[in-house]
Amino acid sequence: MKIERSLVRRTVAVAAAGATALVLAACGGADDGGSDGSAGHGGHSAAASATASPTPSASASDARGGHNAADVAFAKGMIPHHRQAVDMADLAPGRAGSPEVEKLAAEIKKAQDPEIRTLSGWLTAWGEEVPAEGAAMDHSSHGMDGMDGMDGMMTDQEMRGLRDASGEAFDTAFLELMVKHHEGALAMAETERADGAFAPARKMAAQIITSQSAEIERMNGLLGKG
Numbered sequence: 001m002k003i004e005r006s007l008v009r010r011t012v013a014v015a016a017a018g019a020t021a022l023v024l025a026a027c028g029g030a031d032d033g034g035s036d037g038s039a040g041h042g043g044h045s046a047a048a049s050a051t052a053s054p055t056p057s058a059s060a061s062d063a064r065g066g067h068n069a070a071d072v073a074f075a076k077g078m079i080p081h082h083r084q085a086v087d088m089a090d091l092a093p094g095r096a097g098s099p100e101v102e103k104l105a106a107e108i109k110k111a112q113d114p115e116i117r118t119l120s121g122w123l124t125a126w127g128e129e130v131p132a133e134g135a136a137m138d139h140s141s142h143g144m145d146g147m148d149g150m151d152g153m154m155t156d157q158e159m160r161g162l163r164d165a166s167g168e169a170f171d172t173a174f175l176e177l178m179v180k181h182h183e184g185a186l187a188m189a190e191t192e193r194a195d196g197a198f199a200p201a202r203k204m205a206a207q208i209i210t211s212q213s214a215e216i217e218r219m220n221g222l223l224g225k226g
Contacts, residue, residue: 070195072128074205075119077188079131081151082112082119085181088154088162092174097167100222101174104215108178111211115204122201152184175219182212182219 085108092105120130154162154177165173189205189212196202 067122067126067198067201068196070192071198071201072123072126074188074192074196074201075123076128076131077151078185078208079116079119079123081153081181081185081188082116083133084153084159085109085112085178085185086116087159088174088178088181091162091170095166095170096174098171098222101171104218104222105174108215115208118200118204122198151188152181154181172223175223179216179219179223182216185212186216 089105089109092102096102096105123130158177162170162173162177185208189208192205193202193209196205
């Protein structure tokens with residue numbers, strides 16, 4: 001009986017020692033994985049990596065910083081400039097004597113209305129003031145920020161004359177004034193292309209140069225020039 005009890009005690013002791021060794025080995029494996037980063041990226045290593053990544057606010061700050069004073073001047077100048085072109089185009093229905101002139105006016109409005117909204121959105125995002133409605137009719141407030149002499153804006157007297165005209169007289173006045181107006185837009189767009197830093201604004205400037213150059217050629221053709 002003593003021999004049997006002795007064998008039982010030794011068996012229990014060996015089993016307990018084996019279990020303890022397994023527990024220690026498991027703990028040691030976990031510690032090693034944490035120290036050398038080989039235990040997977042779901043623990044502290046992943047958290048550290050996430051902390052090191054650029055934050056959304058940093059990215060937004062970079063986007064806001066992608067413009068310069070020339071971009072602001074372009075947007076602030078082009079908004080009232082486009083508004084006046086739309087005002088001129090709105091006079092064509094009921095006054096134009098030529099279907100071609102009325103069609104051109106509609107196309108100008110269709111192109112420039114969305115650009116006004118886009119330019120206004122940029123200024124708001126940059127924390128800049130959007131030119132007030134009606135500024136397109138105030139020639140003295142336009143041509144700001146180095147744009148003087150380049151805008152091609154109509155005077156109040158020219159706009160009144162256009163409102164009072166009809167038929168062939170309206171067509172001629174509209175085409176001549178709009179050519180001048182477009183030439184001002186081209187100058188402003190060229191300045192933005194040369195000095196601007198905001199890629200979308202420079203892209204819009206390039207589109208304005210392409211589309212309005214084609215419209216100038218078209219209007220000169222309707223006027224019998226070249």
